[in-house]
Amino acid sequence: MTIEVIGLDGDDTLWRNEDYFAVSQDMFHELVAPYANGDVDLDERLSQTERANLELFGYGIKGFTLSMIETAIEVTAGRIPTSGIQALLERGKEMLHHPVELLDGVGEAVAELAASHRLVLITKGDLIHQEQKVARSGLAELFDHVEIVAEKDEGTYQRILERHGISAAGFVMAGNSVRSDVLPVLAIGGRAVHIPYERTWEHEHAEHDGSVPTLASLGELPAWVAANG
Amino acid sequence: MTIEVIGLDGDDTLWRNEDYFAVSQDMFHELVAPYANGDVDLDERLSQTERANLELFGYGIKGFTLSMIETAIEVTAGRIPTSGIQALLERGKEMLHHPVELLDGVGEAVAELAASHRLVLITKGDLIHQEQKVARSGLAELFDHVEIVAEKDEGTYQRILERHGISAAGFVMAGNSVRSDVLPVLAIGGRAVHIPYERTWEHEHAEHDGSVPTLASLGELPAWVAANG
Numbered sequence: 211m212t213i214e215v216i217g218l219d220g221d222d223t224l225w226r227n228e229d230y231f232a233v234s235q236d237m238f239h240e241l242v243a244p245y246a247n248g249d250v251d252l253d254e255r256l257s258q259t260e261r262a263n264l265e266l267f268g269y270g271i272k273g274f275t276l277s278m279i280e281t282a283i284e285v286t287a288g289r290i291p292t293s294g295i296q297a298l299l300e301r302g303k304e305m306l307h308h309p310v311e312l313l314d315g316v317g318e319a320v321a322e323l324a325a326s327h328r329l330v331l332i333t334k335g336d337l338i339h340q341e342q343k344v345a346r347s348g349l350a351e352l353f354d355h356v357e358i359v360a361e362k363d364e365g366t367y368q369r370i371l372e373r374h375g376i377s378a379a380g381f382v383m384a385g386n387s388v389r390s391d392v393l394p395v396l397a398i399g400g401r402a403v404h405i406p407y408e409r410t411w412e413h414e415h416a417e418h419d420g421s422v423p424t425l426a427s428l429g430e431l432p433a434w435v436a437a438n439g
Numbered sequence: 440m441t442i443e444v445i446g447l448d449g450d451d452t453l454w455r456n457e458d459y460f461a462v463s464q465d466m467f468h469e470l471v472a473p474y475a476n477g478d479v480d481l482d483e484r485l486s487q488t489e490r491a492n493l494e495l496f497g498y499g500i501k502g503f504t505l506s507m508i509e510t511a512i513e514v515t516a517g518r519i520p521t522s523g524i525q526a527l528l529e530r531g532k533e534m535l536h537h538p539v540e541l542l543d544g545v546g547e548a549v550a551e552l553a554a555s556h557r558l559v560l561i562t563k564g565d566l567i568h569q570e571q572k573v574a575r576s577g578l579a580e581l582f583d584h585v586e587i588v589a590e591k592d593e594g595t596y597q598r599i600l601e602r603h604g605i606s607a608a609g610f611v612m613a614g615n616s617v618r619s620d621v622l623p624v625l626a627i628g629g630r631a632v633h634i635p636y637e638r639t640w641e642h643e644h645a646e647h648d649g650s651v652p653t654l655a656s657l658g659e660l661p662a663w664v665a666a667n668g
Contacts, residue, residue: 359566
């Protein structure tokens with residue numbers, strides 16, 4: 211069936227995201243290691259806290275910052291000085307303030323797609339921060355709809371398609387996360403294109419069966435759509 | 440004009456909210472005061488931090504928790520022990536886990552309104568937490584739409600009305616905040632009903648000119664709608 215509407219993911223599909231978390235994780239390491247026992251795997255402990263808090267905090271930088279602080283106190287048995295906690299807080303704010311850096315070719319590709327198709331941006335995380343990123347991206351007016359959601363599962367995609375009167379058969383979603391952008395869309399009868407990013411948060415890791423079209427960058431999507439629409 | 444659609448606010452209109460912040464603020468006071476100079480106004484300092492962080496964090500408990508931690512470190516010049524910070528973090532999680540307590544008469548009133556009108560819940564704060572509160576409230580299926588927004592200003596209301604094909608003249612919004620639920624709705628040509636809650640966060644404080652219908656509780660809304668629709 212003809213592609214009627216194209217859904218695009220935000221973080222690490224349109225703009226850089228996971229890289230900033232990686233920088234924060236390195237900083238966390240440096241701040242915490244001097245006060246922790248040498249045999250503690252700091253990355254693993256932070257990751258455990260994040261997973262444990264995910265249902266309560268959801269995705270996004272505020273929850274990540276709270277998880278960094280929680281882990282820093284726990285793994286050091288409270289020995290980390292408050293200046294270290296202050297530094298983690300500041301890093302969280304720095305992440306929230308960070309300018310949006312579009313990935314290579316994104317501006318041109320989104321403009322080209324918008325000229326021929328209805329576009330929906332479907333992104334998850336903190337509402338206010340995602341809104342700010344959309345605004346800072348300069349791409350907002352190219353999208354027919356912007357949907358900021360707490361989780362990208364089958365129910366979420368179904369609600370979005372219903373709300374905008376989009377048929378699953380005419381919908382294709384493109385994004386970097388197999389777990390969030392590919393599998394749930396296939397499950398509800400839509401199509402998906404995987405555009406891997408070099409770095410993926412382990413929580414987002416999933417595999418598809420190899421039959422999902424995989425592109426090297428968003429810049430290749432207009433040609434794929436033209437050939438497959 | 441006939442009332443076609445009724446918008447309802449969530450926090451402190453349908454369910455208790457500000458009371459939990461007040462409890463947290465007392466706890467903040469107790470935890471921080473022993474390490475702060477006696478002449479510091481702790482409530483005022485916390486409030487200043489919240490205001491300064493509002494644009495970056497938005498509304499909600501995660502941002503409030505980060506602001507409590509930031510203020511606790513600042514006003515004690517870092518003397519607060521990490522156990523105190525841990526206690527603030529735990530309090531934040533307790534707030535997020537808190538069961539939803541509907542205000543008196545809300546269940547019946549919303550059911551009665553839903554029987555005669557399209558209802559839209561319009562609430563602001565953290566996406567995931569507001570979604571959880573809506574789910575825990577048991578009221579979700581009574582609403583035609585649930586809109587979780589980062590800010591309740593004229594633009595927000597305009598977008599919501601457009602999205603659902605609601606005319607401003609046929610829309611009435613009911614809520615406890617003059618700033619968020621009343622003034623912007625009047626400004627775009629809708630009607631508003633003020634249902635004050637006993638406790639209002641100072642940031643939400645605003646006055647209307649006295650011409651706005653004011654009810655003692657949501658329980659009075661169905662009768663008001665019947666008389667004014």
